[in-house]
Amino acid sequence: MTIDLTRRTLLHLAGASSLSAAATAAALAEGTDDGAAGPTFANRTPIRIGMVTLRVRNLDLVTDYYRDAIGLAVMQRTATGARLGAGGVPLLDLMLRAGAATEAQNAAGLYHTAFLMPTRKDLARWLVHAATNKVPLSGFADHLVSESVYLDDPEGNGIEVYADRAPDSWKWDGGTVAMATDPLDIDGLLTLTNPRISNYAGAPDGLRIGHMHLRVGDLEQADRFYSGAIGFDPTRKRTGAAFLSSGRYHHHLGINVWQSAGAGPRDNAATGLVSFSLEVASEEMLQTQEQRLRRAGAPAETITSGIETADPWGTKVRLVKV
Template identity: 80%
Template sequence: MTIDLTRRTLLHLAGASSLSAAAIAAARAEGNTAGSGGPTFANRTPMRIGMVTLRVRDLDKVADYYRDAIGLTVMARSETGAQLGSGGVPLLNLQRRENAAREERNAAGLYHTAFLMPTRKDLGRWLVHAAKNRVPLSGFADHLVSESVYLDDPEGNGIEVYADRAPELWKWEAGTVAMATNQLDIDGLLALAGTQTTNYAKAPDGLRIGHMHLRVGDLERADRFYAGTIGFAPTRKRTGAAFLSSGRYHHHLGINVWQSAGAGPRDDAATGLAWFSLEIEAQQILEAQQQRLRQAGAAVEAIANGIETSDPWGTRVRLIKV
């Protein structure tokens, strides 16, 4: 299979006729109408994404998807749930909820889970795997700080698969990082991977969740919770969205109201995001978070190695000391 043919295959899977059309689709995925550092940077900051738990109706179908399409390893599986990860590190929990209602797109909740490849070459290898296995895609884009591909799992949970550029290439000005939604250099990615065969048997051991992107009902209220109380620092704001991080990563968390402005409390019985965890490097950070949460009147529950709380729409967040 030549590079050009693989490129056309990827465009077909993304439902696009050209790279510019695919960039427009990726822009919609990000709400934008206008050498790799990898997870070693994203996951050594004082606070970073740990695990994600989703409620799903068809456990087998969704678990198989993350195994086959993304390459996660099934670490545990039962009648009621499954745990998947990479390199022995658990990243995704799935909980069977056969009779659950589907969470609406305009509700608060998950926008996408972003799986961060260790290197740009790994992203290219995965693209070849996606093309050869006809994995449906929804768009691709170059965000300046990273290169990204978008898709959805069988129950509509958004996914981003991406690779970071080296942090020294990111451009910062007055605490704001430059990001955009440009055309992805598919040919350059594929040239790193080779297109004759796919050697992507599973996700690389260094794959991690680099960031979470959430739908919220109100940006200011979400910012007060995730920045003021949890302690993330803002890195970029734009119409209808904000991005936050720890340790000058471009973003560990995206929040937007593109579909969900005015959304009320989430339905705990519906499908979608049940909880995600933040790994906390220092005990004093966790203690300060707990104090701010109590001062804000948020419910706080003790769990193993940390605490659990909920954002204003009921998305549960676990703060775990590592």
């Protein structure tokens, strides 16, 4: 009875009447064709996601949301910014710009930031936390390679919270990995924890950003930048979207034109994604990436520990050696 009550609560929070309806909603976040591991795999690859920077209008509201809803620890907070993370690792920078215009949904920019739980049990514990605290959800789904929950922060920045299945269970056909958007096994998840008690005191130390999903104006142009200039490998393509990764992860980056086809340069005064960092495994790789960027005619500015570039729509990408 308790498990069913929690499932009904989660469906209500997702605005769905059934698991299949919630999967349909989740399809809007990842696509509907054919989608323990964890950060120990996703963040051990030659290139992996580091930290994300967002521009926000209401710093206190958004900071408190990532602290309370997601469980990130506030590592630093000033009148104009906040840094949050897990296990002492910074994952999210928030920059205040009061009065900033809201970035349009048909503009290039952030589709969602995906927070990767270390284990399936951690995802289950977080689900009970979300239900207990009535955190609004926008969908949840089984992507074959992972299990995912979708939601939005108070300023409309998309979020995915997910756990990976074991990499040896992923189905590859050459360089293409099988993914889907199937109903999430909520009952199975909730058997891993006590659904009557929320014991999610905060994000587990191993939580990291597993992947980024971006809105872009043109898939081929985005692929030339993120694959040709940055060095990601394609792992899957479908109508209006593509997925790329390093080291045969299912995807460190999703790109789509579902809402943003033909989008021009981003407004760097609007809310939303400012930049994200890609951590690279060696100084030699960093030098190779800089050469690749310059050959592609992309910007390549030297910064502390690395290089800063920008995709064709103005989203900054920082390549850093860690």
